[in-house]
Amino acid sequence: MASTRTLDASIRDDAEAFIAWLRQQGVRVTVTSARRTRAQQAALYARWLAGRSRYPAAPPGTSKHEAGIAFDLGLDPPVYQQAGAVWEQYAGGTWGGRFRDEVHFERGAINVPKNKVATGFVGGSRGPEEKALEYQGTGPVDWFTGRWWTGLVVDPVLKALGL
Numbered sequence: 001m002a003s004t005r006t007l008d009a010s011i012r013d014d015a016e017a018f019i020a021w022l023r024q025q026g027v028r029v030t031v032t033s034a035r036r037t038r039a040q041q042a043a044l045y046a047r048w049l050a051g052r053s054r055y056p057a058a059p060p061g062t063s064k065h066e067a068g069i070a071f072d073l074g075l076d077p078p079v080y081q082q083a084g085a086v087w088e089q090y091a092g093g094t095w096g097g098r099f100r101d102e103v104h105f106e107r108g109a110i111n112v113p114k115n116k117v118a119t120g121f122v123g124g125s126r127g128p129e130e131k132a133l134e135y136q137g138t139g140p141v142d143w144f145t146g147r148w149w150t151g152l153v154v155d156p157v158l159k160a161l162g163l
Contacts, residue, residue: 006035008068011107014091015071018105021090022075022083030074032103036065055101070106072096 004015022029036044044057055072057063064070075083080102084095087105096104 002031002034002071004031004034004071006068007071008035008107011069011071011091011093014093014107015105018087018091019073021086022073027079027083028076031071032074033065033072034070035068036063038066041066055103056099064106064108069108070104072103073105074103078102 004012004019007015019029019031038060041057041063042060044053045059047053048055048057058065060066065072073083080095080097084097084102084105087093087095091107094106094108096102096106
């Protein structure tokens with residue numbers, strides 16, 4: 001099982017605090033991936049290209065997982081959009097849902113206005129509510145991290161796979 005202990009010190013404390021907060025909200029959290037070797041990344045990338053993975057994988061040598069500054073989480077219930085908004089607000093990181101990888105959380109700021117909070121992601125006796133949030137980012141940073149990745153990598157692969 002993956003562990004946040006393998007992450008770089010620049011993100012580890014934020015990741016652990018974020019996971020603890022999610023658990024306090026009643027979300028069951030599993031760290032499914034953290035730091036990866038280049039060989040592990042190559043295997044995931046090949047699997048994704050072959051259509052055997054639901055989530056995209058970056059080419060080896062380009063993944064933030066290899067640098068230890070990204071992690072993937074399994075959340076139950078799957079409140080990814082709300083969790084992503086909180087991760088970006090709290091840690092100044094980037095949520096992978098912006099580029100079709102909802103389980104992915106990484107270091108690296110995206111342009112999210114500070115007054116945009118994950119409203120509706122409130123814990124309680126019934127657990128977190130699952131209210132959809134609107135896309136909250138703006139500006140060229142969002143275009144670069146979202147549309148750029150999709151246009152350069154995701155769209156051509158999906159097209160080649162006939163999807």
